[in-house]
Amino acid sequence: MYRNAKNVGYYMIGKGCLSQLGDLLGARRKVRSGPAVFFVDRFFEGRDLVASLPVESRDLVVYVDAAAEPTTESVDGYAAQVRDFLGGAEPCALLAFGGGSILDTCKCVGNLLTNPGKAEDYQGWELVRHPAPYKIAVPTLSGTGAETSRTGIICNEAKNIKLGMNSDFTMFDQVLLDPDLTATVPRNQYFYTGIDTYMHCFESITGSYRNVVVDSLAEKAIDLSKQIFLSRDMMSDENREKLMIASFLGGMAAGFVGVVHPVSAGLSMVLHMRHGIANCYALSVLEDIYPEQYRDFMTMLERQDIELPAGICRGLTEEQYTALYEATIVHEKPLSNRLGPDFRNILTKENVVERFKRM
Ligand code: ZN
Numbered sequence: 241m242y243r244n245a246k247n248v249g250y251y252m253i254g255k256g257c258l259s260q261l262g263d264l265l266g267a268r269r270k271v272r273s274g275p276a277v278f279f280v281d282r283f284f285e286g287r288d289l290v291a292s293l294p295v296e297s298r299d300l301v302v303y304v305d306a307a308a309e310p311t312t313e314s315v316d317g318y319a320a321q322v323r324d325f326l327g328g329a330e331p332c333a334l335l336a337f338g339g340g341s342i343l344d345t346c347k348c349v350g351n352l353l354t355n356p357g358k359a360e361d362y363q364g365w366e367l368v369r370h371p372a373p374y375k376i377a378v379p380t381l382s383g384t385g386a387e388t389s390r391t392g393i394i395c396n397e398a399k400n401i402k403l404g405m406n407s408d409f410t411m412f413d414q415v416l417l418d419p420d421l422t423a424t425v426p427r428n429q430y431f432y433t434g435i436d437t438y439m440h441c442f443e444s445i446t447g448s449y450r451n452v453v454v455d456s457l458a459e460k461a462i463d464l465s466k467q468i469f470l471s472r473d474m475m476s477d478e479n480r481e482k483l484m485i486a487s488f489l490g491g492m493a494a495g496f497v498g499v500v501h502p503v504s505a506g507l508s509m510v511l512h513m514r515h516g517i518a519n520c521y522a523l524s525v526l527e528d529i530y531p532e533q534y535r536d537f538m539t540m541l542e543r544q545d546i547e548l549p550a551g552i553c554r555g556l557t558e559e560q561y562t563a564l565y566e567a568t569i570v571h572e573k574p575l576s577n578r579l580g581p582d583f584r585n586i587l588t589k590e591n592v593v594e595r596f597k598r599m
Pocket residue numbers: 384436440501515
């Protein structure tokens with residue numbers, strides 16, 4: 241059986257294109273009479289961006305905390321809030337303004353508005369039954385590819401697993417990429433998040449589950465990432481636009497990751513570390529598994545003058561090391577993608593714990 245692959249419906253790229261959001265949303269308001277729901281990174285509360293959005297008095301603005309990764313609990317909470325507000329009405333659109341956490345929150349809440357049950361019921365592949373409301377993504381941070389990927393990643397604390405809602409219904413219908421929005425991102429955050437595209441694309445093309453389209457997208461995203469992070473100023477106007485495009489392509493290429501993302505998921509689950517920086521720590525101890533990418537990454541860190549402070553796993557308890565190992569090794573598909581079915585012989589508990597201790 242061949243898979244019938246879906247891409248994002250519409251996208252707009254260019255400096256200042258946020259000014260066209262009002263027209264795009266206006267068209268939706270003509271199709272559906274319900275209100276719009278805006279998911280906005282709490283960072284923007286009270287700032288110019290929010291004042292410039294086409295919010296009407298009957299709409300809902302939900303400020304989403306991006307300090308931690310989305311969890312099944314946080315997503316269920318936001319879904320309940322939005323459901324209460326809508327009172328059965330069908331929203332004309334859900335909109336997301338922020339980085340991957342905000343975009344993924346919007347995607348997952350969307351699925352829960354049209355499907356019964358809780359977030360954890362849909363963690364996995366092809367579990368969502370009914371189409372979600374129309375969704376618009378406006379990334380204010382580039383790199384995770386959440387704007388184009390078909391997953392919404394959430395941490396399930398009770399089950400100690402980080403897993404997405406993988407479904408065509410999770411995808412956005414419209415994406416707006418305005419590089420002006422990333423001009424004021426702190427440099428460290430820009431790097432940690434931006435490099436995520438490079439990570440999941442090289443994991444994909446060095447794996448064994450491949451296809452030509454995904455490889456082509458991933459190769460271009462890697463090429464752009466190298467141009468950006470090996471240049472002198474990763475945040476120049478040109479590079480910020482390039483990173484938006486790399487992230488966009490990388491999200492479409494997000495198929496199967498390799499060893500970086502499982503190790504990174506361990507850090508997010510146990511130490512509540514943000515995804516981007518967790519990837520950086522993961523690759524920093526995988527020099528034997530990804531030698532070429534490890535070398536490039538070290539050069540990028542140095543060139544952009546980004547620090548990765550050592551000692552993050554120092555002094556953890558045995559239980560915490562065990563939890564880190566378990567939250568890593570549970571990702572069988574990605575690990576076997578790079579290391580083959582016998583990945584447990586390489587990534588023994590001792591081997592994995594030793595890597596965490598070196599971070
Ligand atoms: Zn990632």
